[in-house]
Amino acid sequence: MNRLEGKVAIVTGAGQGLGLAVSRLFAEEGAKVVGTGRHVEKVERAFAAVLEEHPEFEMVAMQHEISKRDEWERVIEDTVARFGKVDILVNNASVTSGKYLMDIDEDSFMNVMKINVVGELFGIQTIAPYFEKNGGGSIVNVNSIGSMVSGDADGWDPAYSASKGAARSLTRHAAFQLSGKGIRVNSVFPGPIETPMLRESLQNDPAIAARVEANNPLPPHISTAEHIAQGVLFLASDESATMCGAEVVIDCGHVVI
Ligand SMILES: NC(=O)C1=CN([C@@H]2O[C@H](COP(=O)(O)OP(=O)(O)OC[C@H]3O[C@@H](n4cnc5c(N)ncnc54)[C@H](O)[C@@H]3O)[C@@H](O)[C@H]2O)C=CC1
Ligand SMILES: C[C@H](CCC(=O)O)[C@H]1CC[C@H]2[C@@H]3[C@H](O)C[C@@H]4CC(=O)CC[C@]4(C)[C@H]3C[C@H](O)[C@]12C
DSSP: OOTTTTOEEEEESTTSHHHHHHHHHHHHTTOEEEEEESSHHHHHHHHHHHHHHOTTSEEEEEEOOTTOHHHHHHHHHHHHHHHSOOOEEEEOOOOOOOOOTTTOOHHHHHHHHIIIIIHHHHHHHHHHHHHHHTTOEEEEEEOOGGGTOOGGGGTTOHHHHHHHHHHHHHHHHHHHHHHTTTEEEEEEEEOOBOOHHHHHHHHHOHHHHHHHHHHSOSTTSSBOHHHHHHHHHHHHSGGGTTOOSOEEEESTTGGGO
């Protein structure tokens, strides 16, 4: 409890999945949370459900297309206007192309790169001056084991794989460049995260369940969003004060095979 007391955090892609789990955990730990998304109503609905259960949490939703620089400027200005400062940025939002290597076209490939890499770059570039003024800050980028290994790990998606590889290098670059300003940049690398669709396919198809067990040897074989959120919390908090460019893999053993 209170591991983020007094901190203000921005979490992108907060309307569902991991972004929502991170926002909820951060609020539980005492942070004021700005959750952003390109469909702001989705974030508002998700946050309203959490706030109904926990009216003491401080969580607000903001409209945000991460691939547009001016939207980053607005979100950060509005966060500072609302809460007085920003201490933490979680770059969580990302997309996939759903296309295979020999089928993908330039537009689909570039769309994934624009959101997953350029969106993250804009976030880092826009927040760094605020963090510097504030005496430091923590950026946590959500990567994927898809940048380390392929196949099921990157969903057989070359654009997703390449974008997460680029984001991995960008994170290390930014970690080094910003370290002198007291700004920490680190990443989590989740393996498969339990979603209703994945859970359903595991229940309905024993062959897929066997494949998941073999690919991810440590039970329960698939992490929940809450498991991954714990890694994000650690990197966001002062508990990881001397970590810089770290790559925290949370994958039930997928990449050690
Ligand atoms: N689901 C999984 O098994 C894994 C997910 N990850 C990573 O975890 C992170 C979260 O994943 P999930 O929760 O599964 O994703 P999700 O697809 O459930 O949620 C992503 C959110 O980001 C938002 N978003 C997408 N593009 C946006 C844009 N241009 N501007 C603003 N918001 C945008 C979406 O609207 C959505 O709410 C991603 O970075 C993903 O690559 C990594 C490994 C495994
Ligand atoms: C696309 C997911 C990972 C990419 C990421 O978001 O970083 C994949 C992670 C787990 C995969 C599923 C899992 O391996 C079980 C099935 C195996 C198959 O036979 C293909 C379908 C799966 C449901 C598979 C689908 C995706 O590759 C993942 C969700």
